[in-house]
Amino acid sequence: MKKHFLALGLAAALLAPQAAGAEGFAINEWSAEGVAMGGARMFAEDDAANVAYNPASITKVKGEAMKNSATYLSPHGSYKADLVADPTKPEYGKNVVHAGWAVGSYYVKQINDKEWFGIGAFPRFAMVSEFERSSKVSSNAFFSKLNGVSVTPTYAHKFDKKWSAAVGAEINYVGLELQKNVNTTLLGGGNGTTQIEGESYALGWNAAANYTFDEKNEIGVVYRSRITHSLEADLKGYGVGVGGADVFGNAYGVVTLPDSWSIGYNHKFDKKTRVELNATRTNWSTYDALNVYFDRPLVDIPGRPAIGAATSKSESAKNWSNGWRYAIGVEHNLSDKYAVMAGFAYDESSIPFDGGDFLVPTGNRRTYSLGARYNDKKQTVAVALGWMDVGSLDFKGHTGDAFTKAHTYDSFTKIASISYQRKF
Template sequence: MGKCVAIAVLALMLAGQQVQAAGFAIYDWSARGVAMGGATMAGKPDASVVASNPAAMTGLNGTQVMSGLSAVAPMVTVSIAGKESSDAESNVWMLPHAYAVKQLGERYWLGIGVFNRFGLGTEFDENWPGAGSVYYAAIKSVSLTPVLGMRLTDNWSIGLGAEANYFDFTQKKKVGGAYDVKVQGDDVGVGVNLSTWYAPTDWLSLGLMYRSSIDVHPRGEADSNLPSYLGGDKLNGDADGEITLPDSWSLGLCITPSDRLSLEFDATRTGWSSYKELDIRINGVNPSGVAVKDWKDAWRLGIGAEYALTPSWDLRAGYVYDETPVRTERADYMVPANDRQLFSTGLGWHDASWSVDLGYTYLLILDRKGAEVYVNGGVDSADFEDGDAHLLSMSVAYRF
């Protein structure tokens, strides 16, 4: 079990874990979760509850392991007033996940997960009209989460966990119209999570989870080909910054009207208001000045359904409304997004030991008109249009 998790950690570190997200949060933690719009924290558990609600591990028997991969292909068009519209580069980003859960007795369960909670991937042609702000931005974030589940009564459990979050930030933009500057830095931050799972009846169960904020201070290097006589020396050297990854509250309610059908409603409130500014310093000084973000707290609301077609096959579907934390008057080419709607479906097969799940999501980003983007002391008026993404996920699990 430990070897599987170690391999998964290595794969996550090497993969490009960037996607378009509301803000830059990620909820694609298993193929079953993808198929159900992420609404998996209160209902029938599998090993991926290490990520969605560790308290629900107490509904599992023996030892269970799961690993899988999601592929995300996003697209968006940006139109800057008076300039030609530009399409984002076509990329496919990979999001691996891996979990292991072991029952330690009648009251205790131990789990560990490696997955992505934050990520961002935005890439345009390096000469697009907004290149003075950014033409490439990437956040690679990997969470390693050990968790403990405890059964307090026959129908009430709690979960406690820690999170080590590896955070890597890269940004590329143009300076002086023709020269490049690249800033890259990374760090590891630590947070905690608390959760509970309560099933008062056979047809109703509830889940609640809190994730703390995590402070990270990426440190690395800045590199520019701007000549020294134009000030290039100020754009080369040590780089550092700081950001608070937001805390969040998640609540899930699952109703099982029959043995074959379950319906779950989930809501997550994320404290994006902690992201007030982006301050990237080079040799102790920010040459471009502090970028004010002033994001707002945001909701993610989802519903998922699972229906047992046969004793071995399950059909799933989901819908999510994901609110953006980015204000129209503080828009950002690095996060060219708006409120999102997600439409999901999927299929699962299982026997006594194995399960294989497939999930698909079409993500629709709502258009944003007249956004204000602050660039080098000026303001662009921009429209974000035709944003969408396709997400395909597969997970394989084994129980023993």
């Protein structure tokens, strides 16, 4: 039964579509309890999802545990775009609601009094956004999707009553799809659509440590490495070639997912109530550009190599800045079997005016959440609800866009999550 449980959970995590849920395209919704506590979930007792939140805390799992979680995210938002053709008549629109799931699966086994092994499959990076194909902002992007899953085998060691540490590998998968409208008529081509779709696997690592001051106070730190993907993709250009011809080829690019540091503090007021504080710094400066190069030009006119060179690539500077995420979570045990949780998180926007786009049109975010948990000796079930105020964002249009600048507003994400854990 354990093997079937784990296989089912890993398959669900690897196959589920994902949705953006936090700063940039980072995901923090890895379990219902984590959602309920705003992501401040680094010191949970007997929770297999510690593999994701804080690998050093898998030493708090007694025996053997498996856990599956599913989080539903539904983003909403509006925009105003000042158009190149007529700045006095801006375009107003909304994103096409494209809900997704963040799925996690975890397994932890206590080897002996000093050693633990854990493995998780969960999304660290993902996003999805869609706008009307006939809108002017579609020159920037009308459909963008990044599916991501990290598989993290982890080893943890408990040195004494105060110190524990962990180290793990990360096998990271990304699947990327970008679609936008392209007008190449001034270069001798047509007015059509490009689609870039590809996937990549890359390796990273993580490390964590916990220190217990006394029975009420604990501190921990987690580092996750940056991961560089060399992405190979299919290029499909519909109606963009000479005379409106379709163009098919290959595309490639390099995308570096950022490294991050998390530090957390846990305080137990008594046996029933505790509070966690968490701060995460993500080095988004690694996202300095989104450059994609084609093995053949969209517009290829004999004797005009300059035009071919100009349409053999899609370059866009981003120059994001490093950012912080702050979270606080409270957990209160009503009895031996029932508990309630609440949380709040604040994400700084790392997107500059000249580096924003309709792929990830988010500003400063505030997330409010609550949840409940039932547990007995063998099973744990938790549910959570959250509401994220995504904030507004201003950014300018890039070369080839039909707008000079854009403003997103009234943006929010509805969140619902459920988790189930079984101990053996």
